[in-house]
Amino acid sequence: MMRKEVPLSMPDIGDRERHAVMAVLKSRWLSLGPVVFNFEKKMAEYVGVKYAVAVNSGTSGLHLVVRGLGLSPGDEVITTPFSFVASANCLLFERVRPVFVDIDPLTLNLDCNCLKDKINGKTRGILPVHVFGHPADMVSIVEIALEHGLTVIEDACEAIGSEYHGKKVGSESAAAVFAFYPNKQITTGEGGVILTNREDLAGLCRSMRNQGRDEGSGWYDHGRLGYNYRMDEMSAALGCAQLSRITEILDKRAVIAAKYGHKLKHLDGVTVPYVAPGIKMSWFVYVVRLAPGIDRDEVMRRLSQKGIGCRAYFQPIHLQPFYRQMFGYKPGDFPVTEAVAASTLALPFHNNLSEEDIDYVVDSLGDILGR
Numbered sequence: 001m002m003r004k005e006v007p008l009s010m011p012d013i014g015d016r017e018r019h020a021v022m023a024v025l026k027s028r029w030l031s032l033g034p035v036v037f038n039f040e041k042k043m044a045e046y047v048g049v050k051y052a053v054a055v056n057s058g059t060s061g062l063h064l065v066v067r068g069l070g071l072s073p074g075d076e077v078i079t080t081p082f083s084f085v086a087s088a089n090c091l092l093f094e095r096v097r098p099v100f101v102d103i104d105p106l107t108l109n110l111d112c113n114c115l116k117d118k119i120n121g122k123t124r125g126i127l128p129v130h131v132f133g134h135p136a137d138m139v140s141i142v143e144i145a146l147e148h149g150l151t152v153i154e155d156a157c158e159a160i161g162s163e164y165h166g167k168k169v170g171s172e173s174a175a176a177v178f179a180f181y182p183n184k185q186i187t188t189g190e191g192g193v194i195l196t197n198r199e200d201l202a203g204l205c206r207s208m209r210n211q212g213r214d215e216g217s218g219w220y221d222h223g224r225l226g227y228n229y230r231m232d233e234m235s236a237a238l239g240c241a242q243l244s245r246i247t248e249i250l251d252k253r254a255v256i257a258a259k260y261g262h263k264l265k266h267l268d269g270v271t272v273p274y275v276a277p278g279i280k281m282s283w284f285v286y287v288v289r290l291a292p293g294i295d296r297d298e299v300m301r302r303l304s305q306k307g308i309g310c311r312a313y314f315q316p317i318h319l320q321p322f323y324r325q326m327f328g329y330k331p332g333d334f335p336v337t338e339a340v341a342a343s344t345l346a347l348p349f350h351n352n353l354s355e356e357d358i359d360y361v362v363d364s365l366g367d368i369l370g371r
């Protein structure tokens with residue numbers, strides 16, 4: 001086999017994106033302008049919620065939601081340890097305690113059977129993450145939340161366009177957040193958006209992203225503590241162009257995932273991603289699992305030598321050094337998460353991955369595994 005370079009991910013930027021960003025540059029209106037407003041309007045329509053508030057990252061969106069919902073020091077929120085670290089860090093910013101529950105070994109989302117055991121007098125919310133684009137079990141989560149008077153915050157940063165029983169994720173909770181880092185399904189460079197049906201929460205988030213200024217008040221009137229979490233106009237223009245192509249983009253990704261699934265079926269020791277019945281996946285990454293006994297890190301080294309981008313998605317959050325230090329977590333605390341995390345392998349995945357590249361990745365993996 002000829003050696004190739006196959007990157008792990010790549011944003012899909014075409015003429016429409018270039019023109020949209022150039023138009024903003026030509027207008028010289030680079031921040032707090034009409035394009036962010038337009039992006040928010042289209043995003044709210046896409047998901048089917050009343051309000052969208054664009055921000056400069058998924059992490060800042062999550063932070064504003066946690067703060068805007070009034071979660072405060074000493075409160076507890078139940079979440080998953082199998083995620084990108086930002087989904088728990090957003091709680092730490094407000095000194096809210098993330099209480100982890102283990103995950104379902106198939107969907108890799110938080111296991112609703114473990115939820116109730118963790119609810120106590122301090123519990124205020126549940127923060128599910130739709131990991132890799134696979135929706136969490138929102139029916140059970142919303143039901144448990146209602147029963148116990150808890151708020152639900154969706155970290156939907158990896159799941160724009162995913163559907164659960166015909167409903168798009170992001171519409172059934174107090175608030176949801178999408179992220180637009182360049183490896184996500186659609187990108188704004190850096191960026192994120194908050195989605196909610198609550199007018200009060202949307203208003204608070206709008207104010208807090210802009211230094212705590214109240215809408216309609218003077219430039220130096222600050223009603224509350226705020227941040228600079230604003231999305232700029234170039235990013236929003238990029239986002240509008242990407243969002244206008246989202247159906248095409250998600251379809252392309254689904255086709256590539258299906259090709260991988262078909263070609264990997266014959267490889268012993270490789271398990272392809274699970275998709276639950278009633279789910280429409282928005283494919284964020286393509287993560288396979290290697291059978292116990294296969295040295296995942298050695299497989300990754302050898303894939304890299306062949307020019308193939310790959311990554312171990314994710315390291316469990318509870319085992320990150322500062323979580324161990326703050327909360328005393330140790331290996332063995334969440335056995336399913338740890339076993340899954342030790343076996344995952346993200347393969348190259350982006351809109352324009354060619355059939356040839358897929359074959360090169362699959363054949364290389366087959367060679368390395370000796371099958």
Ligand SMILES: *Cc1c(COP(=O)(O)O)cnc(C)c1O
Pocket residue numbers: 057058059060083084086087129155157158179180181191192
């Ligand atoms: C990408 C992502 C975020 C937010 O990331 P930013 O880089 O801040 O935009 C949050 N949670 C999860 C699970 C993510 O994958």
